[in-house]
Amino acid sequence: MAHSGFRSSSDVIEVRRSENLYRQILGVISATQEKAEFCMDNRGLSILVSDKQLLDVIKGLVNAGVKLRFITNITPENISFCKLLLKYCQTVFHADWVNGNFLIVDGRKYLFYVLESEQENIKVQDQVIKQVLFNDDKSFVYAQQFLFENVCSNSIHAKEKIKEIERGYRGEFTDMLDNASEIQTIAINILESASYEILVLFSTTNLVQLASGSGILSSLWRASKRGVTVKMLIQSDPDKSNDVVQQIIDEKHLGIVVQYITKPLQNKIATLVVDQTISLAIDAKEDNSEKTFAENTMIAIYSNNESTVSSSTSIFETLWIQSEFDKQNKVKDAYYQIFKGLQLKDEIYNRRWSSSDKEAVDKSVKD
Secondary structure, eight states: OOOOOSOOOTTOOEEEOOTTHHHHHHHHHHTOSSEEEEEEOHHHHHHHHHOHHHHHHHHHHHHTTOEEEEEEOOOTTTHHHHHHHHHHOSOEEEOTTOOSEEEEETTTEEEEEEESOOOSSOOGGGSOEEEEEEEOOHHHHHHHHHHHHHHHHTOEEHHHHHHHHHHHHHOSOEEEEOOHHHHHHHHHHHHHTOSSEEEEEESSHHHHHHHHHHTHHHHHHHHHHTTOEEEEEEEOOTTSOSHHHHHHHHHTTOOOEEEEEOSOOSSOEEEEEETTTEEEEEEESOOOTTSOHHHHEEEEEEEOOHHHHHHHHHHHHHHHHHHHHHHHHHHHHHHHHHHGGGOOOOOOOOOOOOHHHHHHHHHHHHO
16 A cells, blocks of 8 residues: 555644645545545646546556546646547536535545646646645545535536537537538547547448548547547448458558447448537448549538437447347358368267265265
């Protein structure tokens, strides 16, 4: 267990100024066993997600099953930080008036720290920690826990606030696009803006090749490199090999999960859903891999409407589950092909019991 470095006492409040406070704060967080609550302002949030060592501790606690909750003030400037935190922990909330930074560990330790620097986007150890207040007095920590719960009950989930801000740029919209160049630009832009999840559906393998030449797959590669979860679903023609598609993915070293479905889709489409907040459904007028992506493009529906995005997500998830069933059936068929020529038959094995064996069985039954 990591040692916090702070003196433990039932009636002490420490205000300290030291070069190694960062290590001590990290020790308090690392020692969490059951739960931790964080209340952070803009700088506190930017510090948490930009400091690798601190973020690794958070990820480790989540993986260990520790319950974490975060309350912060979400603004247009820190949306990317919030989305990154949501990638690892879903219990992130927004409150308008959050100011300052404190945390409560296991309902027994309270830590409040003041940063001297006014700069954001800077690591904790590179800032001057002006003051730290540490207290493990039961009554004091209980009062702070009550305050946190009160703020949390009057806050909204981070996803709701993010949607509110993003829609505030233009409000809620659903646009019909018919300019091939604009469609391609928007597709790349929303992929580049992704923070934690991208869902991609290609209705044909040819569309994957077209996307490769348009820069879309390169955007997917960059997203996967910065930690975004990328899931790609491709409708695969049973008469064609998937080797070409897999070669494209391997050549670009895409860190993505790819599944195939065999059931043909009605339209020649490519659908993108980013961070569950925005979608782009592209309808191709042709399915010709010898032409460019733009030459095959007809229209696209670009939307941040909640019902539209939710519908696209649901369709993707349904097809993803179907692809899992298809994969299982292929495995069963493969085993069948392996063993069908072996002419296996059922056999019954009999064992002749000795008197000593029978006595042992009778004794165990009686016992």
